[in-house]
Amino acid sequence: MSEQLFEDVACTVCACVCDDLRVTVRDGRIVDYQPFCSRIGNWFEQQNSQPFPAALQSGAEVAFEQAIDQAATILRQSRSPLFYGLSRSSTEGQRAAVALADRLGATIDTTASEGHAPSILALQQVGESTCSLGEIRNRADLVIYWGSDPIQWQPRHLERYSMKAGMLTPGGRADRTLIVVDSKRTETADLADHYLEVEKDQDFEALWTLRGLLRGVEPRPGSRTGLPLDQLRDLAQRMKTCRCGIIFFGYGLVLQPMGNNNVQALLQLVTELNQYTRFYARRMRVAGDVSGADSVLCWQTGYPFSVNLARGYPRYSPDEFSAADMLERRETDAVVLIGSSRLDCFSPAALDHLQRVPTILLEHPFGEISFEPTVRITTAIYGIHRPGTAYRMDEVPIPLRPLLPSEFPSDGEVLNAIHAALSTRS
Ligand code: SF4
Structure with missing residues (x-):
């Protein structure tokens, strides 16, 4: 019996990308991990699951080479291919996807377009005051989660960050004030020192009132303020007088009608707070490497998501080139899915078109999808079977190490194989 203990393993289940796990591998199977995390579920156990076909074509098992040929044929015949996903990939796979999309003059989009896209639009307008999560651990004495659980x-x-002892916060939780602002009580709210229940879809009013209160401007009597005025006055005072503050904001703020205006107001508030003290805002990303997908698309094309390469140069237009919008308007005739995350966010019209066009799915063995893709190729997982790099939610790159061998290729290797097939057989 052989047993190996891997220390400082990075987890890619969510965008925290915690890199302090201890994973025990016995006889080629993961048998334990520490410390426990409720979100991991059976992620590690699934790696020991039954063998899965390397490739399927319309549901029937085929050789890997045949699947690559079929994928190349689909893409060669396509006039408007679409690449979507990438948030469960790694830098290598994301780069390979951009290279292939560029070769084909395709549109490439990430799951950010179904998540923090409004935040990205807002920060492109007004900028953001950012920091690493390590800085929060070491400095922040006021931590606010807004629309985030x-x-x-x-x-x-x-x-790991908001309650842990740091350089200037040796008492950990005791040295911090934790505030949750949300429209419904969450488990995080139960742990907070103060829970402020903002009226549904009135976050903008609350943030705008806070901006005024910071300058000493009171709202007119009868104005909508989202939160009771005395709570907003108290919050403004706490923000101004803390040593270092942070607002972590999430989908509860972002995925509202005009969510980009909410985020813009929040980012402007944080910028103004820096006249009084040190203050930051950070997005609470959800998927494992969605920040990496933003970063790789940015350095390769200049834009973070919804990029069209059909004219030989990148064009960025979120409403026009998001995967969901292109599918709804039936403007694509072949889709490459690099992971199947967030397909459940698509409208029925988008899903309907997705099932009508040829689809090539690159997915790990137990990834689930509600329809049968034309070609499905099983891929290894970065950080379990392959080395790679994932970007934490604060855009810090974290190296991923392999723990188990795998006969499956990575998504980057599959995309490179399709690229090569297109080049040699065109
Ligand atoms: S990365 Fe997310 S899922 Fe994984 S251990 Fe950290 S918090 Fe839990």
């Missing part, structure tokens, strides 16, 4: 989506975020 890390206990559910990023369970170890509080333990």
Whole structure:
């Protein structure tokens, strides 16, 4: 019996990308991991699951080479291919996807377009005051989660950053004030010193009132303020007088009608707070490497998501080139899915078109999808079977190490094989 203990393993289940796990591998199987995290579920156990076909074509098992040929044929015949996904990939796979999309003059989009796209639009307008999560651990004495429930989506975020003892916060939780602003009570709210229940879809009013209060401007009587005025006055005072503050904001703020205006107001508020003290804002990303997908697309094309390469140069237009919009308007005739995350966010019209056109799915063995893709190729997982790099939610790159061998190729290797097939057989 052989047993190996891997220390400082990075987890890519969520965008925290915690890199402090200890994973025990016995006889080629993962048998334990520490410390526990509720979001991991059976992620590690699934790696020991039954063998899965290397490739399927219309549901029937085929050789890998045949699947690559079929994928190349689909893409060669396509006039408007679309690449979508990438948030469960790694830098290598994301680069390979951009290179292939560029070769084909395709559109490439990431799951950010179904998530923090409004935040990205807002920060492109007004900028953002950013920091690493390590800086929060070491400095922040005021931590605000706005429209975000890390206990559910990023369970170890509080333990590792917002409550952990740091250089200027040796008492950890005791040295911090934790505030949750949300429209419904969450598990995170139960741990907070103060929970402020903002009226549904009135975050903008609350943020705008806070901006005024910072300058000493009171709202007119009867104005909508989203939160009771005395709570907003108290919050403004706490923000101004803290040593270092942070607002972590999530989908509860972002995925509202005109969510980009909410985020813009929040980012402007944080910028103005820096006249009084040190203050930051950070997005609470959800998927494992969605920040990496933003970063790779940015350095390769100049834009973070929804990029069209059909004219030989990148064009960025979120409403026009998001995967969901292109599918709804039936403007694509072949789709490459690099992972199947967030397909459940698509409208029925988008899903309907997705099932009508040829689809090539690159997915790990137990990734689930509600329809049968034309070609499905099983891929290895970065950080389990392959080395790679994932970007944490604060855009810090974290190296991923392999723990188990795998006969499956990585998504980057599959994309490179399709690229080569297009080049040699065109
Ligand atoms: S918080 Fe996220 S990255 Fe960290 S261990 Fe849990 S699932 Fe993994």
